[in-house]
Amino acid sequence: MNSKDRMYDVGGVLLPRPFKARRLGHFALWQTDLEMARRLYVDLLGFRATDTVIREGKPVAVFTSHGTDHHSLAAIHASTAEGVRKAHYEKGIFVNQISFQVGTLEEVVNAHEYFEQRQIYISRLGRDFPGSNWALYVLDPDGHRIELYYGMEQIGWDRRSKPAAAYIQAVRNGFSLPQPAEMTEIMSAEQGGVDLDSGFRPAEDLPYDYCVGGVMLQRPFKVTKVGPVNLFVSDVAASEMFYTELLGLTKTEEVHYGGHRCVFLRCGTDHHCIGLFPLALRAEFELNASTSLMSIGVQVAAYRQLKDAVAFLREKGLRFIDAIPFDLHPGIDYAAHAVGPDGHCIQLYHSMEQVGWDGRPRPAAQRRRVEPDWPQTIEGLPDACADQTFQGPLG
Ligand SMILES: [Fe+2]
Numbered sequence: 001m002n003s004k005d006r007m008y009d010v011g012g013v014l015l016p017r018p019f020k021a022r023r024l025g026h027f028a029l030w031q032t033d034l035e036m037a038r039r040l041y042v043d044l045l046g047f048r049a050t051d052t053v054i055r056e057g058k059p060v061a062v063f064t065s066h067g068t069d070h071h072s073l074a075a076i077h078a079s080t081a082e083g084v085r086k087a088h089y090e091k092g093i094f095v096n097q098i099s100f101q102v103g104t105l106e107e108v109v110n111a112h113e114y115f116e117q118r119q120i121y122i123s124r125l126g127r128d129f130p131g132s133n134w135a136l137y138v139l140d141p142d143g144h145r146i147e148l149y150y151g152m153e154q155i156g157w158d159r160r161s162k163p164a165a166a167y168i169q170a171v172r173n174g175f176s177l178p179q180p181a182e183m184t185e186i187m188s189a190e191q192g193g194v195d196l197d198s199g200f201r202p203a204e205d206l207p208y209d210y211c212v213g214g215v216m217l218q219r220p221f222k223v224t225k226v227g228p229v230n231l232f233v234s235d236v237a238a239s240e241m242f243y244t245e246l247l248g249l250t251k252t253e254e255v256h257y258g259g260h261r262c263v264f265l266r267c268g269t270d271h272h273c274i275g276l277f278p279l280a281l282r283a284e285f286e287l288n289a290s291t292s293l294m295s296i297g298v299q300v301a302a303y304r305q306l307k308d309a310v311a312f313l314r315e316k317g318l319r320f321i322d323a324i325p326f327d328l329h330p331g332i333d334y335a336a337h338a339v340g341p342d343g344h345c346i347q348l349y350h351s352m353e354q355v356g357w358d359g360r361p362r363p364a365a366q367r368r369r370v371e372p373d374w375p376q377t378i379e380g381l382p383d384a385c386a387d388q389t390f391q392g393p394l395g
Pocket residue numbers: 026097099135147149
């Protein structure tokens with residue numbers, strides 16, 4: 001058995017890598033105007049603010065979430081970029097992180113050794129607050145930072161984040177195993193006199209004016225997932241090798257568009273969580289010429305919500321574009337692309353094709369064709385409403 005064929009024991013299952021990226025859990029961008037980012041993520045898209053990091057009296061990071069994870073979408077102030085990452089930022093890598101959840105803390109540690117042996121640039125191994133997640137960060141060939149994390153803080157029914165007083169020391173340069181359970185830390189904080197109810201809880205000052213499936217919400221839609229992340233890359237083959245061979249994502253399909261090869265990769269049953277597009281396509285779509293981010297996806301809970309989201313966001317001043325062709329979002333039928341005030345494209349959609357045990361996507365000829373005038377209702381395909389259910393109330 002050569003080293004390429006080596007298998008690793010991951011929780012008793014033999015896999016080709018000592019970790020498995022299970023889902024795209026969160027995403028962050030470098031931003032220069034955090035208040036603008038907060039308005040976009042929170043006021044317009046409906047993510048909930050969960051924490052803001054203040055340094056020397058100024059906010060340097062805004063964390064938001066659509067669910068129980070402490071964060072699923074974050075904005076980090078570009079002034080905090082240092083070293084290699086600052087250099088990448090200055091070349092248009094505005095992605096701060098694309099973050100995948102793994103199953104155990106052991107997988108984070110073993111992934112570190114795995115990437116180190118393969119001489120991949122390692123940005124950090126440690127534990128961050130807020131969020132409390134343990135993480136390994138590596139850079140892809142263009143400098144997009146990829147995180148593999150374990151143990152994201154979960155926020156419950158009262159929407160209150162963990163108080164900063166309950167944080168333990170951030171870990172920056174490696175750690176040993178085993179580590180205590182989260183609950184052990186929380187009990188220890190409580191015994192030390194920390195008021196566990198003193199964490200941040202966002203003010204909900206917008207009116208609850210929209211009926212969504214029988215519940216009054218602040219917007220006519222609810223974001224239920226982040227991703228896919230579509231990237232313009234300088235060498236599609238090199239990036240494909242990184243994301244498949246090293247990170248362990250699976251290629252679902254590739255699309256040839258105007259002579260350009262575009263690759264769609266998945267980590268679970270969603271058709272794709274990462275799309276790789278050659279940089280040359282960026283100009284064709286008249287997208288922001290200074291960023292490698294083609295789009296960040298946000299899924300809403302239903303087709304009707306997608307229609308209503310477009311109308312709502314348009315009314316609130318978001319600019320929608322028709323530049324991205326249907327063929328470049330395989331697995332997603334009805335989608336709308338908006339450009340945020342930060343110049344980044346947001347891909348809104350309602351449903352993602354599911355890929356089953358045999359790994360085969362739906363043949364392109366059998367995919368739903370999108371009507372130019374979006375109909376009131378659409379036919380329920382066999383995998384309609386079959387992906388992960390959103391847990392908990394919508395608002
Ligand atoms: Fe992260």
